[in-house]
Amino acid sequence: MIYLNYTNLDTATQNRLLALSKIDVERHCGQDLKAYAIENHLDYNTILEEEAIKNLYSYQYVFNI
Secondary structure, eight states: OOOEEEEEOOHHHHHHHHHHHHHHHHHHHHHOOOOOOOOHHHOOOHHHHHHHHHHHTTTTHHHHO
């Protein structure tokens, strides 16, 4: 679970969450994404960012008001 302060959902917090999600995606399926990017001549960082954004929806958030 990710605990967030409801009044602090600024850009810096969103970027931090995206960075954590990228690390999580790289750890779980980084090799598969690299192979897919090479095979299909795509940019690895673009694929990683797209998957990280999708991964954000799988987190459970708790908002403190």
